[in-house]
Amino acid sequence: GQQVMxxxxxxxxxxxxxxxxxxxxxxxxxNIQWYKQRPGxxxxxxxxxxxxxxxxxxxxxxxxxxxxxKNSSLHITATQTTDVGTYFCAxxxxxxxxxxxxxGTKLIIxx
Amino acid sequence: xxxxxxxxxxxxxxxxxxxxxxxSQTMGHDKMYWYQQDPGMELHLIHYSYGVNSTEKGDLSxxxxxxxxxxxxxxxxxxxxxxxHTSQYLCASSPGNTGELFFGEGSRLTVx
Numbered sequence: 001g002q003q004v005m006x007x008x009x010x011x012x013x014x015x016x017x018x019x020x021x022x023x024x025x026x027x028x029x030x031n032i033q034w035y036k037q038r039p040g041x042x043x044x045x046x047x048x049x050x051x052x053x054x055x056x057x058x059x060x061x062x063x064x065x066x067x068x069x070k071n072s073s074l075h076i077t078a079t080q081t082t083d084v085g086t087y088f089c090a091x092x093x094x095x096x097x098x099x100x101x102x103x104g105t106k107l108i109i110x111x
Numbered sequence: 112x113x114x115x116x117x118x119x120x121x122x123x124x125x126x127x128x129x130x131x132x133x134x135s136q137t138m139g140h141d142k143m144y145w146y147q148q149d150p151g152m153e154l155h156l157i158h159y160s161y162g163v164n165s166t167e168k169g170d171l172s173x174x175x176x177x178x179x180x181x182x183x184x185x186x187x188x189x190x191x192x193x194x195x196h197t198s199q200y201l202c203a204s205s206p207g208n209t210g211e212l213f214f215g216e217g218s219r220l221t222v223x
Contacts, residue, residue: 031210042201042214043154086151092210098144098169099212103153 002027004091006102014110019076021105023089030092032065032072033099038085046074046087076107084109114138117202117215124192125223132187132218134202142205143185144212147171147198154201160185161207192222 003026013019023032031050035043047056049065049072056063060083062075076083086106090099115136124130136143141162146154156169160179174196175189185204189196199219203212 042217045211048211098156098159101154106151
């Protein structure tokens with residue numbers, strides 16, 4: 001069945017270092033969405049990418065959608081403590097408005 | 112902030128009790144969803160609705176039921192709670208055309 005794989009599961013970084021999470025779909029996606037969930041919180045929508053090869057930036061966050069529309073990445077430059085949380089990607093299921101979710105990448109800032 | 116509300120936020124109950132988790136949204140969204148999530152883990156879709164009188168089961172087998180009698184209200188009911196139901200339950204809604212989900216703050220259920 002349709003799957004969305006997300007790696008890594010965890011990433012430990014020093015504050016100020018960069019962070020990247022990758023998302024790979026088993027099928028071509030019409031769009032991909034990214035969400036952030038703070039510890040103890042709920043997922044919050046960050047962005048949606050629709051076009052092949054699209055790149056969007058939100059301050060220190062850079063989102064990319066692959067040319068084949070099967071993979072995506074989120075890169076954070078110079079991480080800050082406010083970036084801590086789990087980042088999820090999600091793409092629409094083939095036949096309806098359901099989303100297929102990645103397992104998430106947890107960003108942990110080393111003390 | 113999105114206008115989607117869940118109650119209760121926290122609930123501790125004994126095995127065998129019946130519970131209803133409430134979810135309401137004031138955005139007029141047709142699509143609503145219930146997800147189950149253990150702390151720090153992935154989201155599992157348990158029920159969804161595309162509009163009034165429409166409900167479907169998601170990918171995760173669940174002993175819960177839902178109803179959608181009004182657009183704004185999508186309650187989830189567990190007829191007989193068990194310790195395996197201990198988890199966080201997240202309600203979400205979507206306008207559908209964009210696909211973006213708006214989540215409530217979640218209901219954390221503990222079954223003793």
